[in-house]
Amino acid sequence: MDNSITVTICCLTYNHENFIRQCLDGFMIQKTNFHFEVLVHDDASTDKTQEIIREYVAIYPDIIKPILQEKNQYSKGIRTILASFCYPKAKGKYIALCEGDDYWIDPLKLQKQIDFLENHPEYAMVYTRSNVYNQSKCKMEDNLIGREFNDFNDLLIINRIPTLTTCIRTNVLMEYTNDIKPEKHNWLMGDYPMWLWIAYHYKIKFFPEATTVYRDLPESASHSQDLQKRERFALSVIDITTFYIKKFDIVPSKEYWEAVNASYYHYYDTYIRKGNYKKARHYAKIIDLNYVTDRMRKKVRLFPIRYIKFKIRTLFN
The missing domain is CATH 3.90.550.10 (Spore Coat Polysaccharide Biosynthesis Protein SpsA; Chain A)
Incomplete structure (x- = not known):
């Protein structure tokens, strides 16, 4: 120095x-x-x-x-x-x-x-x-x-x-x-x-x-119009916080888990609207229903019915 x-x-x-x-x-x-x-x-x-x-x-x-x-x-x-x-x-x-x-x-x-x-x-x-x-x-x-x-x-x-x-x-x-x-x-x-x-x-x-x-800027990682790019950025944030929670043996707050699951739900809902049920299914599995709103919980619980209807449609199309 x-x-x-x-x-x-x-x-x-x-x-x-x-x-x-x-x-x-x-x-x-x-x-x-x-x-x-x-x-x-x-x-x-x-x-x-x-x-x-x-x-x-x-x-x-x-x-x-x-x-x-x-x-x-x-x-x-x-x-x-x-x-x-x-x-x-x-x-x-x-x-x-x-x-x-x-x-x-x-x-x-x-x-x-x-x-x-x-x-x-x-x-x-x-x-x-x-x-x-x-x-x-x-x-x-x-x-x-x-x-x-x-x-x-x-x-x-x-x-x-x-x-x-x-x-x-x-x-x-x-x-x-x-x-x-x-x-x-x-x-x-x-x-x-x-x-x-x-x-x-x-x-x-x-x-x-x-x-x-x-x-x-419109194409920064956090503000990109590219869904996959935004998704990777959001998941990287969760990866970082998870690393430190484990490293420092931290018990996260209720607000932390609400924020994480709100992020998961955002991508679940986005992929449902886009008709990508494979990706939506992934998020439906990892969302902790204890940390989402009643509206979110109801929509996630309806996913198996939506998924079955989707599979039936694909079989007959």
């Missing part, structure tokens, strides 16, 4: 030519009484993202440090880009995260976060609220993302932490990667497992102000 660098900003990009300037500008407006660096990892973009990054490197050679891949690492099966390529190069005592299609708007974001962490060593991480820009509608949404959570069990129910708002102690991130070894898991997101691990071991501070803008 370089004592002259207080914060390392890690930025991941891929085909962000329309957004990366605004992202990098958000870093460069930061007003701090300490030095920071920006590690920009581009995963072999096929557009002009790398060209734009090089422009900024020429202007800020002592701050912006590019990691420009010639071959796409994600397609090679590397899901832990930050842990594999960015964290090992980080010189800062703290790490802040922001992807190349999001951006910061508060010039004092880093200063306020570092002031707090320096004065409160019992906290491992801070985060804030974030504005949301709907790219499809070309407008800022009214609702903010980012909410305070009470404890680990609360965070198990839903991820309340916007990644682009966070600032974390580097040594804590190293502890996480050494303990969990995220590269050995096939999780579809890298942030939520980190937040859960940190929340279990340390205190996390929430600031209520919005310091950033999250860009809501």
Whole structure:
């Protein structure tokens, strides 16, 4: 760790030519009484993202440090880009995260976060609220993302932490990667497992102000129009929480099980409406009827009748 660098900003990009300037500008407006660096990892973009990054490197050679891949690492099966390529190069005592299609708007974001962490060593991480820009509608949404959570069990129910708002102690991130070894898991997101691990071991501070803008893109994993893509993402979230429940020997709350079974029911109902009874049958088997509403319970209990009718129809068609 370089004592002259207080914060390392890690930025991941891929085909962000329309957004990366605004992202990098958000870093460069930061007003701090300490030095920071920006590690920009581009995963072999096929557009002009790398060209734009090089422009900024020429202007800020002592701050912006590019990691420009010639071959796409994600397609090679590397899901832990930050842990594999960015964290090992980080010189800062703290790490802040922001992807190349999001951006910061508060010039004092880093200063306020570092002031707090320096004065409160019992906290491992801070985060804030974030504005949301709907790219499809070309407008800022009214609702903010980012909410305070009470404890680990609360965070198990839903991820309340916007990644682009966070600032974390580097040594804590190293502890996480050494303990969990995220590269050995096939999780579809890298942030939520980190937040859960940190929340279990340390205190996390929430600031209520919005310091950033999250860009809501229609083809992100959580908002995709592709049903299978959304389903894989939702099941990966459950896989992550199940891992930590077992690892830490946690007894989840009733609210957690309600959230899990609501997710299962959503895909059960979706596949019923699409006429995919094979997939619907899978979810009908795993839904725990103790944790769903009366309406949901009634519809799931009717599935055997629906399935028999479906099988009869297929026999005579």
